[in-house]
Amino acid sequence: MTKFNDFAVSENVLQAVSNMGFEEATPIQEQAIPTALKGLDLIGQAHTGTGKTAAFGVPMVEKLEKNGSTVQALVVTPTRELAVQVAEELNKIGQYKGIRTLPVYGGQDIGRQIRGLQKRPQIIVGTPGRLLDHIRRRTVRLGQVSMVVLDEADEMLNMGFIEDIEAILQETPQERQTLLFSATMPGPIEQLARRFMRDPQKISVRSKEVTVPNTEQFHMVMEERQKFDVLCRLLDTQSPDLAIVFGRTKRRVDELYEALNKRGYSAEGIHGDMTQARRDSVMRQFKDGSIDILVATDVAARGLDITGVTHVYNFDIPQDPESYVHRIGRTGRAGNTGMAVTFVSNREVGHLRTIEYGTKSRIPRLSTPTVKEAIEGQQRIAVEKLLKTVESEDITHYQPLADELLNEHDAETILAAALKMLTKEPDTTPVKLTEEAPQWSKRQNKPYQGGHYRRNKHKGGRGRRPYNKK
Missing domain, CATH: 3.40.50.300 (P-loop containing nucleotide triphosphate hydrolases)
Known part of the structure; x- marks a missing residue:
């Protein structure tokens, strides 16, 4: 080397x-x-x-x-x-x-x-x-x-x-x-x-x-209406240090980061309709760890090189293999390991195969975490926080108070109560996301061969056809 x-x-x-x-x-x-x-x-x-x-x-x-x-x-x-x-x-x-x-x-x-x-x-x-x-x-x-x-x-x-x-x-x-x-x-x-x-x-x-060898890649198959609850369970069980969630549209990004905040997560969104000042502010917060989750569209996240991103979640499946590689390239950088999980509806499984064909890689299926596993994941985080405080923080000023509590209650009860307070239990606050149409393979059941697309003027700007490759 x-x-x-x-x-x-x-x-x-x-x-x-x-x-x-x-x-x-x-x-x-x-x-x-x-x-x-x-x-x-x-x-x-x-x-x-x-x-x-x-x-x-x-x-x-x-x-x-x-x-x-x-x-x-x-x-x-x-x-x-x-x-x-x-x-x-x-x-x-x-x-x-x-x-x-x-x-x-x-x-x-x-x-x-x-x-x-x-x-x-x-x-x-x-x-x-x-x-x-x-x-x-x-x-x-x-x-x-x-x-x-x-x-x-x-x-x-x-x-x-x-x-x-x-x-x-x-x-x-x-x-x-x-x-x-x-x-x-x-x-x-x-x-x-x-x-x-x-x-x-x-x-x-x-x-x-270029498909980021340090990044574990998975997909999960589910109905559109299940996506948000599954995302929350993954966040609870996998406890990413920093995560990027990709949505297909600006509306999706706005609804997602607002819904995550309703459920108690620290999230912000970034897309092209936001002012530059707002986008700069969101990126500063994400880089300094003030927020844990960045929700973004493809265009807004292009070129971002943020160290420490441990997880990428494709809430909406990318439109093509190139977009997929760009997205998962946000993690697994500079020798660090990362994980990328792509959500796929039943109607999008064929499109997933197109992405696998285009990236020359197999993306294995991941099972949905249970509520029990989500709770256990959050309990694990609570224990880690407690142990980290014991090892690295000055707690001498709190020891007299601890002695008083131990005179009234046994140590196991006090510790269990502390862990319960520190544990973020799964939140079921209702949220409503606008349903997005499924992503179809651009060549209708044919493996994606690469190439880029432009508007077809003969169809009023609605159709799209590929550039001819010379």
């Missing part, structure tokens, strides 16, 4: 990646970093969770000059969350070399971004729409950019950003180095590469390497 100190990079960069906890390179990093350091164009086919940001961030920071007064590198991402996440990681990689990164994205005050740009960052990470806005205002000038990265290119295609990307690339020098990362390679992405890249080297991380 290649280590980071095997790469031809400076001590400043090595110190930064060491502080970030990186020692051994992932497969995409092992192949991409030497290629990018040589100045070659690169197409990397890899999913999220494989270490893509460091794969382009290490060579980018290594090659840039601290004293440059203009933007030297550009990263284009599909979502604001991914822009923020990538910028954070690049700032960590560049901290000792003095290379600064600024994220620019829609939903944030543009005046604030202009003030940040006036401080002359060497790298800009942005979403296509906001980048074009800055280019038109002349607050971002790309004439001196030496490296451009297109991150999650297939997702930008899905979101209709290809023309924006072409307009952005036309603002950069022809002799720039271009790196493109994409989970899949549909025809329009290949055309983009042929038009804007120079003899790119191709790197591909195989499916079996």
